[in-house]
Amino acid sequence: MTEDLVEWDKEILDDICNKRDKELIQQVHIPIRKRADSWYRLFSDTGKFTVRSCYRMIKGENECPDRMFWNKVWNLKLPGKVVSFVWRMCKDVIPTAVNLISKRVNILDICAWCQTATEDGMEGLISVMPGETVMQVAKRFLFAGSKKQGSMFGMICWALWYRRNKLIWEKMIVSVFGIKSMALNMFSDWRKATEVIEGSSQQQQQKRVSLWSKPPDQWVKINTDASCDLAGGVTGLGCVARDDRGQFLRARINKVQVGYLPKLAEALSMREALSWTKGWSSSKCVFETDAKILVEAINADKDNQGCSTFDCIVDDCKELIKHFEEVLIVFTPKSANSVAHLLAKGAHSMSGLQEWICTAPDLIICNLTLKAN
Known part of the structure; x- marks a missing residue:
């Protein structure tokens, strides 16, 4: 693990792990801030034991290889x-x-x-x-x-x-x-x-139908989304930033060689968007996503008591929010998040991390036309 970048060292994994072990290790999330090690129940949303999760595991409802x-x-x-x-x-x-x-x-x-x-x-x-x-x-x-x-x-x-x-x-x-x-x-x-x-x-x-709308004056709006391919073992992450006039500022995509479930993929996309944005803007930012459960988890007043992977990523998001002067995490319908969705889907055909500044990529130009509410 490379501690400076808070990610797994892929070269070491390639050298000492087989394909199966490598995929399993890469699915383990590394939190930004240090947390005490704790037991985590894999088949529970909260990471804690419940009778329901135990029953579903016994009945084989969690594994379900034929879910698709x-x-x-x-x-x-x-x-x-x-x-x-x-x-x-x-x-x-x-x-x-x-x-x-x-x-x-x-x-x-x-x-x-x-x-x-x-x-x-x-x-x-x-x-x-x-x-x-x-x-x-x-x-x-x-x-x-x-x-x-x-x-x-x-x-x-x-x-x-x-x-x-x-x-x-x-x-x-x-x-x-x-x-x-x-x-x-x-x-x-x-x-x-x-x-x-x-x-x-x-x-x-x-x-x-809801359409994308401009942020308030002197604010920047960043839309995030994720695209999951469980069968192919790939997750696409996309985010796009626009100013208070609706003009394109930046865009970023990343392809993760792990097939995350949608809930985790959306949370990971938000975390990457926050980490990416704080590198070039720390003033007034609005982050929009079409994952309502993620927005509710980040905006919750009480501390996160869960120990699941999703809870760890939410904690990372809350930690990254502290780097901004003013920030809002807002839910938006899918119809108003189409540009970020196109970026996330386009990541599947890209080689890896890519970023655009000032000039928008071809795959979203047609959808960048401002149609404010």
């Missing part, structure tokens, strides 16, 4: 009953013959269609490769395909289950072409209905 997949499932643009079915299908908790028998329901485990194979999951209703699960098929459609293809996959799976239930309960055979037509029509009708509702709500939102 489940987020995609629940964000499918489909009727609620279809989304719920896709989730139950991937969890293998739909009432197939094998699942019902496991619940002590006295039935045969024979497939209703072929009358020979065992009905275990949706594998008999959709085409899967040998040794492949339905969840793996769903991942293929949701990650590799477009949003529309992912939604159509969920709708057709629900229609196939509907066809299976028609046969079992009503002895009615629905053709595959009929099921495909029903799924397409239902998907089309549902999209048209939601587009009408979303269209009216978007018009109302456009009236309420």
